[in-house]
Amino acid sequence: MTGEPPKGVIVFLHGWGANAQDLAPLSQLLNLPDYQFLFPNAPFPHPYVSTGRMWYNLHENQGQGLAESRQSLIEWLQSLESTTGIPLSHTILSGFSQGGAMTLDVGLTLPLAGLTSLSGYLHPLKSITATHPPVLIVHGRQDYVVPLSAAISAREQLMQSGVAVQYHEFEMGHEIRPEAIPVIRDFVVTKLSGESKQVS
Numbered sequence: 001m002t003g004e005p006p007k008g009v010i011v012f013l014h015g016w017g018a019n020a021q022d023l024a025p026l027s028q029l030l031n032l033p034d035y036q037f038l039f040p041n042a043p044f045p046h047p048y049v050s051t052g053r054m055w056y057n058l059h060e061n062q063g064q065g066l067a068e069s070r071q072s073l074i075e076w077l078q079s080l081e082s083t084t085g086i087p088l089s090h091t092i093l094s095g096f097s098q099g100g101a102m103t104l105d106v107g108l109t110l111p112l113a114g115l116t117s118l119s120g121y122l123h124p125l126k127s128i129t130a131t132h133p134p135v136l137i138v139h140g141r142q143d144y145v146v147p148l149s150a151a152i153s154a155r156e157q158l159m160q161s162g163v164a165v166q167y168h169e170f171e172m173g174h175e176i177r178p179e180a181i182p183v184i185r186d187f188v189v190t191k192l193s194g195e196s197k198q199v200s
Helices: 066-084 098-107 148-160 178-193
Strands: 008-013 035-038 091-096 114-118 135-140 165-170
Touching: 008 066, 008 098, 008 178, 066 091, 066 098, 091 098, 091 178, 098 114, 114 178, 135 148, 135 178, 148 165, 165 178
Parallel strands: 008 035, 008 091, 091 114, 114 135, 135 165
Antiparallel strands: none
């Protein structure tokens, strides 16, 4: 932070079995000192990873916890303006893998500046806001955890619903590689300030 009020808020939701610290290095890699970064923990402990969290169960009782996570995440996002002074219209919601799925699930119902799904997927589409925020989808062609077909399907379904989608594939697996950082950064800065800036 620069001592000035933040220009916007960038929220990152971690993946299944990770925790809030997993994506924290992105705050340095994206080189956006004028913005406030938030990395919440998912509400449920992971069944196999002692330090891991999950937004909902992916194995036994598949999907268990999704409704609770959805509601708590919506309430938390709606409370951010009172704690940060920044409205949702100046907030970007992003997520990796299961966090990307939660980003699309929750974000399409809120008046956010934009959504970023990194190696994510789309839950069955329900109601989305009339203005639905623009979406950035970033995915690896060698992703064998969440296959590329999931990203392509998400892009097609979102576009059919009238959502503005930016879509980028990279030669990578289930990860965020350095070459994807400028794409994420440009999307964030464009949606929050209306300007297109490259990484310096």
